[in-house]
Amino acid sequence: KNSVLSSRSEAVTFSTMFRSEHPRRSSSHHEWRHNKENSNALADDVPEFQAYDGTPRSQMPDDLQEEQNRREHHTDLFASPNLIVRRGQEFRISITFDGPYNPSKDGFYVEFRIGVNPQIHKQTAIIVSPNQDNKGPWQSQLLENKGNIIEMGITPSANCIVGKFLMYAVVVAPTGLIRDKENSSEIYILFNSWAPDDTVFMHDDTERMEYVLNQVGTIYCGSISNVMKRPWHYGQFENGILDACLYLMDDATIPLISRGDPVVVARQGSAKLNSQDDNGVLTGKWSEDYSHGRAPTSWTGSVEILHLYASNGVPVNYAQCWVYAGVFNTFLRCLGIPSRVITNYNSAHDNDRSLKTDIIVDCNGKIDKKYTKDSIWNFHCWNECYMARPDLPLDFGGWQVVDATPQETSDGLYRCGPAPLYGIKQGVICYPYDSPFVFAEVNSDVIFYKRDKYGKLTKVSVNETYVGKMLLTKAIGQDVPINITELYKFPEGTMQERLALQMAESYGTEKDRSVLPKVDVEMKVTVKPVTLGEDFQLVLIFQSLGRSLYNVDVFVSGNVMYYTGVSGPEFMSTTLQVQVDPSRQKTKVPSKYMNKLFGHGNLHFFITGKVKETGHMLNIMHPVSLISPQLTVKVTGVPQVNQRMFVTVEFTNNFGFSLKDVTLTVEGTWVLPPKTKTYSSIAPASTITWTQSFIPMDPGLKMLMACLDCEYLRQVCGTASVYINV
Ligand SMILES: *[C@@H]1O[C@H](CO)[C@@H](O)[C@H](O)[C@H]1NC(C)=O
Ligand SMILES: *[C@@H]1O[C@H](CO)[C@@H](O)[C@H](O)[C@H]1NC(C)=O
Ligand SMILES: *[C@@H]1O[C@H](CO)[C@@H](O)[C@H](O)[C@H]1NC(C)=O
Numbered sequence: 001k002n003s004v005l006s007s008r009s010e011a012v013t014f015s016t017m018f019r020s021e022h023p024r025r026s027s028s029h030h031e032w033r034h035n036k037e038n039s040n041a042l043a044d045d046v047p048e049f050q051a052y053d054g055t056p057r058s059q060m061p062d063d064l065q066e067e068q069n070r071r072e073h074h075t076d077l078f079a080s081p082n083l084i085v086r087r088g089q090e091f092r093i094s095i096t097f098d099g100p101y102n103p104s105k106d107g108f109y110v111e112f113r114i115g116v117n118p119q120i121h122k123q124t125a126i127i128v129s130p131n132q133d134n135k136g137p138w139q140s141q142l143l144e145n146k147g148n149i150i151e152m153g154i155t156p157s158a159n160c161i162v163g164k165f166l167m168y169a170v171v172v173a174p175t176g177l178i179r180d181k182e183n184s185s186e187i188y189i190l191f192n193s194w195a196p197d198d199t200v201f202m203h204d205d206t207e208r209m210e211y212v213l214n215q216v217g218t219i220y221c222g223s224i225s226n227v228m229k230r231p232w233h234y235g236q237f238e239n240g241i242l243d244a245c246l247y248l249m250d251d252a253t254i255p256l257i258s259r260g261d262p263v264v265v266a267r268q269g270s271a272k273l274n275s276q277d278d279n280g281v282l283t284g285k286w287s288e289d290y291s292h293g294r295a296p297t298s299w300t301g302s303v304e305i306l307h308l309y310a311s312n313g314v315p316v317n318y319a320q321c322w323v324y325a326g327v328f329n330t331f332l333r334c335l336g337i338p339s340r341v342i343t344n345y346n347s348a349h350d351n352d353r354s355l356k357t358d359i360i361v362d363c364n365g366k367i368d369k370k371y372t373k374d375s376i377w378n379f380h381c382w383n384e385c386y387m388a389r390p391d392l393p394l395d396f397g398g399w400q401v402v403d404a405t406p407q408e409t410s411d412g413l414y415r416c417g418p419a420p421l422y423g424i425k426q427g428v429i430c431y432p433y434d435s436p437f438v439f440a441e442v443n444s445d446v447i448f449y450k451r452d453k454y455g456k457l458t459k460v461s462v463n464e465t466y467v468g469k470m471l472l473t474k475a476i477g478q479d480v481p482i483n484i485t486e487l488y489k490f491p492e493g494t495m496q497e498r499l500a501l502q503m504a505e506s507y508g509t510e511k512d513r514s515v516l517p518k519v520d521v522e523m524k525v526t527v528k529p530v531t532l533g534e535d536f537q538l539v540l541i542f543q544s545l546g547r548s549l550y551n552v553d554v555f556v557s558g559n560v561m562y563y564t565g566v567s568g569p570e571f572m573s574t575t576l577q578v579q580v581d582p583s584r585q586k587t588k589v590p591s592k593y594m595n596k597l598f599g600h601g602n603l604h605f606f607i608t609g610k611v612k613e614t615g616h617m618l619n620i621m622h623p624v625s626l627i628s629p630q631l632t633v634k635v636t637g638v639p640q641v642n643q644r645m646f647v648t649v650e651f652t653n654n655f656g657f658s659l660k661d662v663t664l665t666v667e668g669t670w671v672l673p674p675k676t677k678t679y680s681s682i683a684p685a686s687t688i689t690w691t692q693s694f695i696p697m698d699p700g701l702k703m704l705m706a707c708l709d710c711e712y713l714r715q716v717c718g719t720a721s722v723y724i725n726v
Pocket of ligand 1: 183
C-alpha cells in the first residue's frame with residue numbers, strides 16, 4: 001500500500017504536476033480575448049486514467065446530498081437539480097470506497113477543476129483531503145468514517161472563483177495519481193451573502209431575502225409628478241438561467257481567475273448586457289420602429305431574454321433602461337451578488353462630465369432642439385449591488401452603482417460602475433469606477449440659455465434642484481417604493497451638501513458659479529394626475545416677489561416625449577400675457593394632446609416667461625406621465641399543487657379608435673413560462689379576454705404578470721398573486 005506523503009510535499013507534487021502538464025503559452029492580445037482561460041464552458045481533457053492497482057477506489061459521484069446542501073446554502077430555489085452551493089460555507093458529500101478507508105494510509109483527495117488548464121496557483125484547480133489539515137484556501141474535514149463510506153465536509157474559500165466546477169475523486173498510488181475521470185460531478189459555486197468572509201456579505205436576513213432571493217420585483221417609471229410602476233420577473237432561479245449567466249461571463253471573456261471578484265463580475269457584466277461594442281445581451285432602441293424585434297415595453301421579465309441570448313448568442317431586440325436593469329438584476333442575483341433596481345427621476349445625461357446641463361431656448365421661448373445637446377431623462381433606471389470594496393478605503397463598501405444602459409463609454413467600453421454610493425454622497429468621486437458620471441446624473445444644474453438670432457448665447461436662469469429630484473427602489477418584503485434620495489445626496493441647502501459639492505469640484509467636476517440677477521417674479525406649474533386619453537389643464541401660478549406689478553409674456557409648448565428626453569412632435573404651443581402682482585395668481589391653460597399621442601404617454605411642457613419690465617426670463621420644464629389603463633389579471637381554480645389553474649387577462653379599449661398590432665404577454669414565477677399573443681386590432685369599446693392554464697408544481701406564493709403593448713399604448717401592465725397550497 002502506498003503511504004501518504006506529508007501535506008507539504010504533496011502540495012508541491014500537485015502544483016508541479018499541473019504546471020508541467022500545460023506549459024504557458026505566450027499569446028497575442030487577439031488570442032487572449034478568445035483564450036480558454038476566459039471560459040467556464042470549456043473543460044480540458046483531464047489527465048489519463050491509470051490502471052487500477054489495488055488502492056481503494058472511490059466512486060464519484062456518490063452522494064452529493066444535494067437536497068440538504070442546497071437548503072443550507074439557500075440555493076434550493078434553483079430549478080436545476082444540480083449541486084449548487086455558496087462559497088465560504090461547508091457542504092457535505094459522501095464517498096463510497098470499494099474497501100474500508102484508512103485515513104492514515106490511504107491518500108485520497110477530492111479535486112475541483114474549472115476551465116481548461118486548471119492550475120492550483122490560479123485557484124482553478126483545488127484539492128482537498130479528508131485526512132489532514134489543508135494548507136490551501138479551501139477547508140475540508142472528515143465528518144464520519146463508516147468503513148467503506150465516508151462523509152466529508154468541504155468549505156470553498158470565501159473568495160473562490162464563482163462558476164461551474166468539475167469534482168473528481170483522486171487516489172494517490174505508487175505509480176502516480178489515479179483520477180476517476182469518468183466519474184466527475186458538476187458543482188456550481190456562487191457568491192455567498194450569508195458568509196461573513198465573503199465580500200458580498202449582508203448582515204440582515206430580510207435584506208438577503210429581497211436582494212438575493214426575491215424573483216420578482218417592481219421597477220418604477222413615469223415621472224416625478226406621476227410615479228408609475230412595472231412588474232418585473234427576474235426569474236434568477238428558473239431553468240437555464242444560471243447556465244445563461246455563466247455563458248454571459250464566458251462571452252464577456254471575464255478571465256476565470258477574476259470570477260471570484262464581484263467588482264470585476266459586476267463591471268464586466270454591465271458591459272456585456274448591452275450590445276454596443278461587444279455583441280452583448282440586449283440591443284437598445286429609443287425610437288419607435290421595433291419591427292425587428294419586440295418593443296422594450298412588451299417584456300414582462302428577464303427569463304425569455306436570457307434564454308434567447310444564451311441559445312442564439314446574438315443580441316436580443318429591444319431594450320431601454322428598465323430592461324437592461326431588470327436583466328442585469330437577474331444576472332447579479334443569480335450569481336449571488338445582492339442587487340436592486342433604482343429609478344432616478346430627472347436623470348442628467350451629461351456629455352462632458354461637467355455638472356452643467358445646458359438647455360438652449362430660442363427667441364420664441366421654445367427649446368432649441370438643434371443646439372441643445374444635453375438631455376435629461378424623465379427617469380433612468382440602473383442597479384445597485386452590495387459588496388465590500390477591499391480595493392478602496394473602508395467606508396466605500398456597501399451599495400455600488402452599476403449601469404448596463406449604454407450612455408457613455410468607460411475605459412473604451414459601454415459600461416458603468418461599480419461606483420461606491422458613499423463616495424457619490426460625499427463628493428469623493430476619485431475612486432473607481434465612473435463615480436463622476438453617476439455624481440453628475442443626480443447633481444447636475446440645469447442652465448437655460450437664450451439664443452438670439454445672431455447665435456449669441458446668454459445665460460438666463462439656472463435650476464439647481466431639478467436633476468436627481470428623487471430616487472426610488474422597491475421596499476424590502478413589500479410592493480411599495482422607498483425614497484432613497486438621501487443615500488445619494490444631502491438635503492438641499494445644507495452645509496453637508498455644499499461640502500460634498502466642493503469636494504466633487506476638487507476632483508475636477510465643474511459647477512456653474514455665475515450669479516444671475518435676482519428674480520422678481522416667481523412662476524410655477526402644477527398638473528393634476530391625468531389619465532391617458534383625457535384632456536387636462538396646466539395650472540400656472542405667478543407671484544410678484546417685490547411690490548410691483550409686472551407684465552409677463554408666457555410661452556407654453558408641449559411635446560410628446562420618449563422617457564429618454566428625446567422629444568417627439570409638438571402638440572401645443574400657446575402664448576399668453578399675464579399681469580402679476582404680489583398675490584398668488586393662477587392661470588389655466590387647456591391642453592389637448594390625443595391626436596398626437598404615441599409611445600409612452602409622456603408629455604413634456606416647456607414654459608418660458610419673459611418679464612417685460614426687467615427683461616428677466618423664467619424657465620420651467622415639466623414632464624407629465626399619463627396614467628395608463630390597467631390590465632386585469634385574475635387567477636382561478638383550486639390553488640393546490642398539481643391542480644389545473646387558469647390565469648385570465650382582460651383589457652377593454654376605452655379609446656375612441658382601434659388599437660392595432662397589440663401584443664399581450666403573460667408569465668408567472670415557476671408556474672407559467674412567458675406566453676405572447678398578438679391581436680391585429682382591438683375595436684373601440686371592445687374587450688379582449690385571454691385565458692391560459694397552468695399547473696403549479698410546488699407550493700408557495702406565485703406571481704403572475706401581464707403586459708399589453710402597442711404603438712399607442714406602452715405602459716399597460718397588471719399582476720396577480722396566488723398562494724399555492726400543498
Ligand atoms: C463510476 O465508476 C465506476 C467504476 O469505474 C462505474 O462502475 C460507475 O458506473 C461510474 N459511475 C458513473 C455515474 O459514471
Ligand atoms: C426647479 O425644478 C423643480 C422641479 O421641477 C421645481 O420644483 C423648482 O421650483 C425649480 N426651481 C427653480 C428655481 O426654477
Ligand atoms: C425623498 O427624500 C428626500 C431626501 O430624504 C426628500 O427631500 C424628499 O422630499 C423625498 N421625496 C418624497 C416625494 O417623499
